[in-house]
Amino acid sequence: MGRAVVDAHLHVWDLERSEYAWLTPDFGPLYATYAPERAQDELRLAGIGSAVLVQAEDSERDTELMLEAASRHPWIAGVVGWVQLDDPAVAERQLDGRRDQPRFRGVRHLVHDDPRDDFLRLPSVRRSLRLLAEHGLPFDVPDAWPRHLAATADLAAALPELRIVVDHLAKPPFGGAGWEAWRATLPDVAARPNTVAKVSGLQVPGRPFTVDEVRPAWDVALELFGPERLMWGSDWPLTVLTGGYGHAWDVMSSLIGELSPGERERILSGTATTVYL
Numbered sequence: 001m002g003r004a005v006v007d008a009h010l011h012v013w014d015l016e017r018s019e020y021a022w023l024t025p026d027f028g029p030l031y032a033t034y035a036p037e038r039a040q041d042e043l044r045l046a047g048i049g050s051a052v053l054v055q056a057e058d059s060e061r062d063t064e065l066m067l068e069a070a071s072r073h074p075w076i077a078g079v080v081g082w083v084q085l086d087d088p089a090v091a092e093r094q095l096d097g098r099r100d101q102p103r104f105r106g107v108r109h110l111v112h113d114d115p116r117d118d119f120l121r122l123p124s125v126r127r128s129l130r131l132l133a134e135h136g137l138p139f140d141v142p143d144a145w146p147r148h149l150a151a152t153a154d155l156a157a158a159l160p161e162l163r164i165v166v167d168h169l170a171k172p173p174f175g176g177a178g179w180e181a182w183r184a185t186l187p188d189v190a191a192r193p194n195t196v197a198k199v200s201g202l203q204v205p206g207r208p209f210t211v212d213e214v215r216p217a218w219d220v221a222l223e224l225f226g227p228e229r230l231m232w233g234s235d236w237p238l239t240v241l242t243g244g245y246g247h248a249w250d251v252m253s254s255l256i257g258e259l260s261p262g263e264r265e266r267i268l269s270g271t272a273t274t275v276y277l
Contacts, residue, residue, distance in 0.1 A: 052106075120148055163195075228271065232267050
């Protein structure tokens with residue numbers, strides 16, 4: 001199953017190149033540089049041939065770091081970077097400047113760290129997201145629950161030409177009081193045909209990361225999106241806190257392995273190829 005797999009959500013970062021304001025010493029082993037070579041070793045051990053790098057900071061420095069890595073490493077199939085979405089003029093210049101960089105394959109903004117609850121509804125952001133659609137680039141929304149999940153559904157309805165990727169199933173609150181509300185809101189997103197979701201980043205520090213733990217969210221994802229609109233991503237190196245790359249792959253590949261060959265192919269490579277590559 002590993003040979004055709006595309007890891008649709010993997011990070012690298014360099015503490016000497018960028019600030020990563022969210023990444024503090026409190027994160028323990030994550031507070032370190034995670035270079036492309038280290039990521040490549042993890043992929044090789046799991047038998048996975050390629051990955052999509054996803055931004056870890058709202059900055060051009062972080063995007064340049066990933067694109068430089070992509071120019072050196074053929075296993076990097078694409079880069080989901082950052083542009084200044086709340087300034088359409090700047091966003092347009094940045095997007096035009098990326099036209100000669102074929103590995104630049106999507107855009108993300110750390111909405112969960114942005115202080116503006118209405119970020120996805122801002123007229124300036126909507127104008128920039130229309131530019132993304134015109135450039136044929138998808139938009140990743142990280143950690144949408146709880147502040148941005150309803151807004152993601154509204155965005156998908158307002159911009160049907162924009163492909164929207166819901167990272168980490170919007171971060172379901174396993175074991176939390178918000179589970180039923182997350183479960184009630186996600187269908188509004190999935191009802192829009194221009195949305196897809198990543199079964200990634202489902203680990204929660206302090207909770208076991210096992211097949212049984214993940215299955216409730218996995219079942220919801222299959223019910224709402226179907227295998228044809230799901231893709232798998234490791235979310236490494238965040239998985240270092242819950243058993244590492246290999247353990248994350250073992251858990252998710254066990255669940256995916258319960259599906260038919262065609263369904264497995266969609267989640268492990270087909271959807272990611274359609275969306276990013």
